[in-house]
Amino acid sequence: MTGKKYNIALIGAGRMGARWAKVIHASTRATLSVVVDPNKEVGQGIARKYGAVYLPKFPKKNFSVDAFFVVTPHAYLYPHARRALLSHKPVFIEKPGARNAAELKKLIALAKKKRQLLMVGFNYRFFDALQKTKKILDAKTLGNVLFMRLRHGHPGRANYQKEWRMDKNIAGGGVLMDQGIHLIDLVLWYMPGEIKKLSAVSQNSFWKSKVEEQVSLILKNDKGQIASMSVGITEWKPIFSLEIIGERGYVRVEGLGRKYGGKELLTVGLKNKDGTVTEKTTTCNPEPENALKALFKKFIISVKTGKISGPTGEDALRVLEIVGKTYKVLENT
Known part of the structure; x- marks a missing residue:
């Protein structure tokens, strides 16, 4: 791809912000021009590393950039993305897009009013094994999909209960608003349809926090397809497991990136005429930064063409609406 090199402003220089800074800097189509973060040591450190200007807060006046990457804790996604859209620039928001569906609806409406792109960071879609799975489903190799099973989680880290991810006022919830967001997005991506039934249970027995630490969720869509998932920060080892069962076979993904299992294995099993199953396992590329790249x-292509080519605000809204319904169910169980 040749052409203009886009100047990017990164809002938020935490764990995920640092990863995005590296990706933006490495791109031949973009320059990390500005880093905004209230933590001077962290923000200035990333800005210096990649030759960007550091600012402690979003400036009151517009500054000369071509697009914004908003990568902050959930409570600050909405206000920063709103200011970016008011600057008449394309905006990328890290998942989940906002703290709740109500906030995201406002951003979607504003993006349409300002005629600006709004993309959300569902990066799991772009892991090698999950991309290959999508191609298998789109080719109808498995026939009609019947159901999905997903398991995902990690053991947390020291004092994890004190991090913002465990603060409902900032995160909007617990693990469901973190890794659970990715699983729900994958369900909607692989099994498009309107969710008609939802059941869920949760617990917070390990970290003793005020948010959900473990959630088991079952979804059923208008096509009769079912997805069951378990997500938590109470695992002894990081885990990612996905199974999709179809009329003619199945797909299984074990591991995701180097963090969740070290390897990323894709297994496809297809039914033979005699009732036996032929199974083939492929080792996929486990490099997590490839998904971000x-x-x-996709974001740069979208900015160039003016047509979104990746996870949309509407995609994120559907996920957050399911999260909201799940929390209502959990309140009554």
């Missing part, structure tokens, strides 16, 4: 490429 692929998503960033």
Whole structure:
């Protein structure tokens, strides 16, 4: 891809912000021009590393950039993305897009009013094994999909209960608003349809926090397809497991990136005429930064063409609406 090199402003320089800064800097189509973060040591450190200007807060006046990457804790996604859209610039928001569906609806409406792109960072879609799975489903290799099973989680880290991810006022919830967001997005991506039934249970027995630490969720859509998922920060080892069962076979993904299992294995099993199953396992590329690079490429293409080519605000809204319904169910169980 050749052409203009886009100047990017990064809002938020935490764990995920640092990863995005590296990806943006490495791109031949973009320059990390500005880093905004209230933590001077962290923000200035990333800005110096990549030759960007550091600012402690979003400036009151517009500044000369081509697009914004908003990568902050959930409570600050909405206000920063709103200011970016008011600057008449394309905006990328890290998942989940906002703290709740109500906030995201406002951003979607504003993006339409300002005629600006709004993309959300569902990077799991771009992992090698999950991309290959999508192609298998789109080719109808498995026939009609019947159901999905997903398990995902990690053991947390020291004092995890004190992090913002465990603060409902900032995160909007617990693990469901973190890794659970990715699983729900994958369900909607692989099994498009309107969710008609939802059941869920949760617990917070390990970290003793005020948010959900473990959630089991079952979804059923208008096509009769079912997805069951378990997500938590109470695992002894990081885990990612996905199974999709179809009329003619199945797909299984074990591991995701180097963090969740070290390897990323894709197994496809297809039914033979005699009732036996032929199974083939492929080792996929486990490099997690490749997923970010692929998503960033989609964003740049979208900015260039003016037509979104990746996870949309509407995609994120559907996920957050399911999260909201799940929390209502959990309140009554």
